[in-house]
Amino acid sequence: MTLRLGYGTNGLTDLRLDDALGLLADLGYDGVGLTLDHMHLDPLAPDLAARTRHVARRLDGLGLGVTVETGARYVLDPRRKHGPSLLDPDPDARAARTALLVRAVGIASELGAHAVHCFSGTTPPGTSTDTAWERLADALAPVLDAAARAGVPLAIEPEPGHLLATLADFHHLRTLLGDPEPLGLTLDIGHCQCLEPAPPADCVKDAAPWLRHVQIEDMRRGVHEHLPFGDGEIDFPPVLEALAATGYTGLTVVELPRHSHAGPELARTSIDFLHEAVRRTGKGAAAPC
Template identity: 25%
Template sequence: MCNELYGDRPLAQVFRDIAASGYEAVELAPYTLGKPVTEVSTSERERIRMLADDAGIGFTGLHWLLAKTDGLHVAAAEPAVRRRTLDHLIALSRLCADLGGSVLVFGSPGQRSTPPGMSRAEAAERALSLFREWAPHAEADGTIICLESLPAAETDYLNTIGEVIDLVEAIDSPAVQLVFDVKSASAEPTPVPELIRLAAPHLAYVQANDANRGGPGFGDTDFVPVFAALAEVGYDGYVSVEAFEAPTGIDDVAERSIEYLRRSSAAAAAL
């Protein structure tokens, strides 16, 4: 379960609430720590990990990696901005490892879209170069960069699973794979199960949400075919709930989402 849905609740309470709803692990948005990653001390990292341990949950990893940062961009033309962005991402790899996680979900639409005055081709080449530099640091930390496709309404870069696959294969590093986000995949004309089969060779993580940006089960997205396809390709990793809206309350969304996923998984297994 992603933690940012819980707003300003203290982390200890968030971890307890996530565990109480039946989840095994948390996917952490770094900005919710309230300070730059480089200012999160070793003792604070140990404390955060202990809070999760006390609640009985682990960490899948991090997402919203560049959210609420100032002046960072993966396609920046300015060398100083590029260096700060890369340093920030490298520091997140270390934070992820220190917390016991392994996944770094790269979405961050605002910090990957083509900058004004730059061609899309140039921006894509600059982003590719930065990801290539980040990859060996992530691999050394035992973490995996999971590139995320996002709809054209959110960004003009990496809009489809196919485009993400092309980038992953161009980088050619075991530390760079892809995340399958059901909401984003639902924006493509290709059926979601077919996209899962396409993504399978590079699939390292799954985020579960409805096409309407709600939790799974809070819209029309059918997760039975999703689980059937995941089983077909042999995926055995985490499925992380990422809900952007909680119209019925945070805890209700958390509980009903996991209940719906369990029912869908069981129904897929019975097919």
């Protein structure tokens, strides 16, 4: 079984980015889920080009792969978590989120990232479902054009509570957009446990043709809380076995954004847990680093 493990920088926000990347390489991770945010690689900083080149060199020197993630809480608006979104009633606000995602595609291309992650956002009060889907499709069109030019897929994540919350919602968006080639899926294993009707391993199988990025953590049914491995309900060996069977070769990134206070230790225990879960599948060990 080949499993390329990464850890999300949104769970290492108390560390400088150079230090976080060094830590992950030392622990044996294959890559990093790099959230564009003010404390690491700020997508709005005036020295973005130079900093992106520095990060690219650092990743290359450490032998780390990368996915670019865009779930920073306050990167666009210091007063609104994840605001503005692709569903914002204000066209200029939606355009700001679209511009951020287009910029993320450019950064991903410079870093050699295998995907750019995003999500829809929640439906604003007073907005009909049809209007929200129309806004989402329109706002993503320039991002998908940029992704096609860059050769970097856009991987949208079903997020509990958002307009696009489930795998069925992802397929609805695909249909609305005419199934564009650059549009792929971020599958969060915990979200499958939380919300999907099928078990997480079956979700992996169902998602396989569109899988471009994977996030992983423990979770409980009906509770959207990212938990360290062993604190939730997920049986991981079947999930990892299903993931290997898809032929997915991108990163599988540990996603613990509320645990930065214990980030270095959780990064260590998480990779140990996942290596042991792979061994328990009886199909080999994770790929050597």
